[in-house]
Amino acid sequence: MSKCPRCFVSLTSDHFAWTQASGTTTEADPVASAYHGGQVLSRKIVELRRPVDAHAGWAPPPQHAELELGGPVREVCPTCHYVLVDGWRNAQVTCIAMAGARATGKTVYIAVLIKQLQLLGESWGAVVEPFDSTTEATYRDHYETPLYEARGILEATPAAHTGNPYQREPLIFSLGHWNNVSQILVIRDVAGEDLENPENARAPWLQFFAHADGVLFMFDPLKVESVTNQLHDLVPTQERVGGDPRTVLRTVLGIIGLGTPNLAIILSKFDALQSLQSVEGSDWSRIMSNPGAAFSRDFSLRSAPYHDGDGQLLNQEVRSLLKKLDATPMVMSVDQPHTGRPLPNRYFAVSALGESPVGDRLHASGITPFRCLDPVRWVLATRSVWHWQ
Numbered sequence: 001m002s003k004c005p006r007c008f009v010s011l012t013s014d015h016f017a018w019t020q021a022s023g024t025t026t027e028a029d030p031v032a033s034a035y036h037g038g039q040v041l042s043r044k045i046v047e048l049r050r051p052v053d054a055h056a057g058w059a060p061p062p063q064h065a066e067l068e069l070g071g072p073v074r075e076v077c078p079t080c081h082y083v084l085v086d087g088w089r090n091a092q093v094t095c096i097a098m099a100g101a102r103a104t105g106k107t108v109y110i111a112v113l114i115k116q117l118q119l120l121g122e123s124w125g126a127v128v129e130p131f132d133s134t135t136e137a138t139y140r141d142h143y144e145t146p147l148y149e150a151r152g153i154l155e156a157t158p159a160a161h162t163g164n165p166y167q168r169e170p171l172i173f174s175l176g177h178w179n180n181v182s183q184i185l186v187i188r189d190v191a192g193e194d195l196e197n198p199e200n201a202r203a204p205w206l207q208f209f210a211h212a213d214g215v216l217f218m219f220d221p222l223k224v225e226s227v228t229n230q231l232h233d234l235v236p237t238q239e240r241v242g243g244d245p246r247t248v249l250r251t252v253l254g255i256i257g258l259g260t261p262n263l264a265i266i267l268s269k270f271d272a273l274q275s276l277q278s279v280e281g282s283d284w285s286r287i288m289s290n291p292g293a294a295f296s297r298d299f300s301l302r303s304a305p306y307h308d309g310d311g312q313l314l315n316q317e318v319r320s321l322l323k324k325l326d327a328t329p330m331v332m333s334v335d336q337p338h339t340g341r342p343l344p345n346r347y348f349a350v351s352a353l354g355e356s357p358v359g360d361r362l363h364a365s366g367i368t369p370f371r372c373l374d375p376v377r378w379v380l381a382t383r384s385v386w387h388w389q
C-alpha cells in the first residue's frame with residue numbers, strides 16, 4: 001500500500017485531496033504546518049471523501065478536482081497536505097523513522113545505509129537512487145558530502161524549531177521494481193534533542209512514528225560509563241553526548257501509542273565494543289572475542305533473502321549485551337510497554353564507520369560498515385520487499 005512520505009499515514013481509496021498545480025495565491029496552511037513543524041503556505045485545496053452509499057469500486061469522478069479548483073491539479077495527502085507525485089498511489093512505500101538520543105549515530109547511519117543499499121541492489125540489478133530532487137540535494141549536502149568527501153563528521157541534526165532543519169523533509173529513495181511494483185523507501189531522520197523532550201510526545205510533526213513500518217531506535221554504548229572507562233586508552237573520547245536513552249525510548253513509545261511499527265533496537269557504534277577485545281583479562285574481552293557469536297560476522301550484504309535465523313541469534317545476543325550494559329530497564333520497557341501490547345521487535349548491532357573517529361576526523365582506514373543493512377532488511381522482509389518466499 002502507498003503511504004504519505006511525510007506523515008506516513010496510509011493513502012486509502014476513501015479519502016482524497018488535491019491542490020492547484022499552479023497559481024500565485026497561497027495562504028498559511030495550518031494542517032501542513034502542523035505536520036511539517038514550521039509554517040507552510042499552500043494553494044487552494046479540496047478534499048473528497050467516499051460517499052457512505054458508494055459501490056465497491058468507487059473512485060473520485062474524473063475531473064472532479066479540476067472542476068472544483070478551476071484548472072490543473074496535483075494530488076496531496078489528505079492528512080498532511082504533502083504534495084504527491086503522479087503515480088505515488090501505485091507504489092509500495094516502506095516508511096522508516098530513526099529514533100535515539102543526540103549523537104547516537106542516526107545521521108551517520110543513514111549516510112552509510114544508502115551506500116550499502118546501493119551495493120546490495122546492484123547485486124540483483126536494482127538501482128537505488130534518490131526519488132526526487134529534494135532528497136538528492138538533502139542526502140548529498142547533509143549526509144554524503146560531510147561524511148564521504150570532507151571526511152569530517154556530520155554536524156548535529158538541528159532541532160525542528162531551529163534555522164534549517166533538513167530532517168523535516170523525508171528522504172525518499174527508489175528501490176527499483178519488485179514483483180512488478182515500484183518500491184519506495186522513505187526514511188525520516190530526527191533530531192535527538194526533539195525526542196529527549198517528553199513534552200513532544202503529542203507534537204503532530206512527530207506523529208509519523210505511529211504510522212511507520214519500522215522505527216530504528218539507536219542505543220549508544222559509548223554512553224555507558226563502564227564501557228567508556230575500559231575504553232579510554234583504546235578509543236578516542238567522543239565529545240558529543242546525548243541525553244538519557246530511557247527518556248527517548250519512553251517518548252518514542254509514547255508517540256507510537258497504539259501504532260504497530262516494527263521496532264528495531266540497535267546497538268550503534270559496535271566497533272567501540274569490538275575494540276574491548278583487546279582489554280586484557282576483562283569479561284568484555286572474553287564476550288567480544290567469541291568467534292562463534294552472530295555479532296562476530298556480517299551477512300547483511302549477501303544478496304540472498306534476509307537471514308532470519310541469523311537475525312534471531314543476533315537478537316538474543318544483543319539483548320544479553322544490553323543487559324550487560326545496564327540497559328535492562330530499556331529492554332523491559334520494550335517487553336512490557338504501558339500499552340500492554342509489545343511491538344514486533346528485534347535487536348541489532350551495527351557500526352556505520354567500522355572504527356572510531358579520531359577527534360573530528362574519520363579514522364585513517366576509512367569507512368568499513370558492519371551489519372548496517374540488517375535492520376532495514378528485516379523491515380523490508382516483513383513487507384516482502386527485496387525478499388524471496
Ligand SMILES: Nc1nc2c(ncn2[C@@H]2O[C@H](COP(=O)(O)OP(=O)(O)O)[C@@H](O)[C@H]2O)c(=O)[nH]1
Binds near residue numbers: 108154356
Ligand atoms: N565509533 C563510532 N562512532 C560513530 C559511529 N557512527 C557515528 N559515530 C560518532 O557519533 C557522532 C554522532 O553521530 P551522528 O550520526 O551525528 O548522531 P545523531 O545525532 O544520532 O544523528 C559522530 O560524530 C561520530 O563521531 C560508528 O559507527 N562508530
Ligand SMILES: [Mg+2]
Binds near residue numbers: 106189191
Ligand atoms: Mg543527526
Ligand SMILES: [Zn+2]
Binds near residue numbers: 077
Ligand atoms: Zn501526509
